[in-house]
Amino acid sequence: EPEVTQTPSHQVTQMGQEVILRCVPISNHLYFYWYRQILGQKVEFLVSFYNNEISEKSEIFDDQFSVERPDGSNFTLKIRSTKLEDSAMYFCASSGQGTNNSPLHFGNGTRLTVT
Amino acid sequence: SQQGEEDPQALSIQEGENATMNCSYKTSINNLQWYRQNSGRGLVHLILIRSNEREKHSGRLRVTLDTSKKSSSLLITASRAADTASYFCATVSQAGTALIFGKGTTLSVSS
Numbered sequence: 001e002p003e004v005t006q007t008p009s010h011q012v013t014q015m016g017q018e019v020i021l022r023c024v025p026i027s028n029h030l031y032f033y034w035y036r037q038i039l040g041q042k043v044e045f046l047v048s049f050y051n052n053e054i055s056e057k058s059e060i061f062d063d064q065f066s067v068e069r070p071d072g073s074n075f076t077l078k079i080r081s082t083k084l085e086d087s088a089m090y091f092c093a094s095s096g097q098g099t100n101n102s103p104l105h106f107g108n109g110t111r112l113t114v115t
Numbered sequence: 116s117q118q119g120e121e122d123p124q125a126l127s128i129q130e131g132e133n134a135t136m137n138c139s140y141k142t143s144i145n146n147l148q149w150y151r152q153n154s155g156r157g158l159v160h161l162i163l164i165r166s167n168e169r170e171k172h173s174g175r176l177r178v179t180l181d182t183s184k185k186s187s188s189l190l191i192t193a194s195r196a197a198d199t200a201s202y203f204c205a206t207v208s209q210a211g212t213a214l215i216f217g218k219g220t221t222l223s224v225s226s
Binding site for chain 2: 004031033035050058089093105106108109
């Protein structure tokens with residue numbers, strides 16, 4: 001069964017550094033998402049992306065965050081200047097038809113540790 | 116907020132028992148979805164129930180939806196140790212382009 005893959009599985013970075021988290025969504029999916037989960041807490045929506053533009057973003061997704069689909073297969077989340085509170089699991093997801101008609105398929109996440 | 120809220124926060128049962136988790140939400144919905152998360156892993160979709168459906172089954176899972184009460188329940192019958200995980204309900208955001216998850220119920224099934 002096709003799956004969403006995320007790399008790296010664990011990223012350690014120093015405060016103030018830029019990080020790029022990478023995702024390869026399921027190949028025929030058109031809708032893409034990033035979520036984050038601080039340890040032991042709920043899964044928080046960051047951003048949704050369709051047709052090469054952001055569809056919706058949460059208040060967490062401020063100017064420090066950006067997303068890009070640089071080619072036909074990758075979907076990336078960039079954090080420009082990391083803060084300690086950005087430490088979390090970041091999950092990428094994709095869906096075939098959008099949230100009203102189809103489920104989201106999640107990757108296994110990237111654990112980001114900011115020191 | 117249209118976010119779903121699960122109840123209870125944590126549930127501990129013995130293998131073979133049934134587990135029921137509830138979800139309440141605040142606004143009208145097109146559908147409600149349930150997901151499972153094993154520790155340290157991504158979420159896995161379990162069931163999508165549409166607003167015009169009252170009940171849906173998938174194997175040992177049974178989901179009900181009561182739109183008049185803005186609530187849903189997930190029943191896992193004859194639970195197994197492998198069902199140990201966190202379970203989340205999710206509803207579509209007001210903009211319609213994202214799923215918003217509740218805080219989840221952590222289920223622990225002991226053998």
